[in-house]
Amino acid sequence: MIDTSYQHKTHQPLVVEQLNDTDYEVRAQDTMCVNESHLQHKWYHNIKYAIVGIIFGIVFTKAEVISWFRIQEMFRLQSFHMYGVIGTAVVVGMISVWLIKRFNIKTIYGEKIEFHPKKFNKGQIIGGLIFGLGWAMTGACPGPLFAQIGTGALVALVVLLSAVTGTWVYGYFRERLPH
Amino acid sequence: MIELLKQPWPWYVAGAFVGLTVPALLILGNKHFGISANLRHACAACLPTNIKFFKYNWKKEMWNFFFVGGILLGAFLATQFFSSPDPIQVNQTLVEELKGYGINDYSKMIPAQIFSFENLFSIRGLVLLVGGGFLVGFGSRYAGGCTSGHSIMGLSDLQKPSLSFMVGGFIMANLLLPFIMKL
Structure with a gap:
């Protein structure tokens, strides 16, 4: 007996969940990075993102992007390294997104790749400023934070917990903050 | 080859890989690259209380937990199997400044002090x-x-x-x- 349920899902990418129409709006609030897919998959489909993460973590560590020292150099204009990393990443990302749009490249499930322009708001300026202050203190933006823990610096768990608290407090006061 | 991998990697290699993460996540499943959202999903999953900002189906963003889990594991692997034995090389001006604060340990990514x-x-x-x-x-x-x-x-x-x-x-x-x- 062949299990056809999986096949059914991949060949018919229209298993759209239309029940949660407003859920997307809340989910995408103040967030760039969301799941734009309308498909639903079993949990193990997520393993492929873990593999991308592993490669990403190795690169981050080996290029010392997760180093507190490199961040200090960056903010003192003492090294080109971090500017080179971020600059190259932006250029490569831009070309990739352009190619995806130009050639209408689909996901591996055959779904159209979606982009939603975000509205600009004051929060991006104020929030960015606050975020920058924290970045120079901890030497880690959220990505490297997870990597620092991986290198064995378990004290970074405290930083992570504190960052989650900060996010929660933002959510609590969100309505009262200028946007 | 292994010796080469153990050296700190240059910025253009790292930048290219980080940049390629964008199309990789898009093509694998329409996922938009971004890490700080995980902090919010953690709130939504653990302590949404009654805050509207945290009331959404965080399970839909489960992929991102796998992604950062991978980052953590990748950093662990890099440290265990091909870390460079040399201390981190930083700008001499910074070394002088940090010395004044009692920081002189460059053996790890982050100052132990x-x-x-x-x-x-x-x-x-x-x-x-x-x-x-x-x-x-x-x-x-x-x-x-x-x-x-x-x-x-x-x-x-x-x-x-x-x-x-x-x-x-x-x-x-x-x-x-x-x-x-x-x-």
Whole structure:
């Protein structure tokens, strides 16, 4: 007996969940990075993102992007390294997104790749400023934070917990903050 | 080959890989690259209370937990199997400045003289780690994203970027940090 349920899902990418129409709006609030897919998959489909993460973590560590020292150099204009990393990443990302749009490249499930322009708001300026202050203190933006823990610096768990608290407090006061 | 991998990798290799994460996540399943969102999903999953901002189907963003789990594991593998035995090379001016704050250990990615459980409960440690972490979490969500989502994903999609986080970093590193480091 062949299990056809999986096949059914991949060949018919229209298993759209239309029940949660407003859920997307809340989910995408103040967030760039969301799941734009309308498909639903079993949990193990997520393993492929873990593999991308592993490669990403190795690169981050080996290029010392997760180093507190490199961040200090960056903010003192003492090294080109971090500017080179971020600059190259932006250029490569831009070309990739352009190619995806130009050639209408689909996901591996055959779904159209979606982009939603975000509205600009004051929060991006104020929030960015606050975020920058924290970045120079901890030497880690959220990505490297997870990597620092991986290198064995378990004290970074405290930083992570504190960052989650900060996010929660933002959510609590969100309505009262200028946007 | 292994010897080459053990060296610190140049910026263009790292930049290319980080940039390629954008199309990789898009093509694998319409996922938009961004890491700070995980902090929010953690709130939504653990303590949404009655805050509207945290009431959404976080399971839909489960992929991102797998992604950061991978980052953690990748960093572990890199440290265990091909880490460079040499201390980190940094700008001499910075070395001089940090020496004044009692920081001279370059054997790890992060200075042991700040990032350790012994130093966590000093005033300096609390301000830098707990305070800094709080600002990262609060600020990145207020801004609508951190470096990955905001700059890299956002700019890739030609969205107007907010570069104020660089300003925040310059202010902290050059104006405020000298005081905090002396605490």
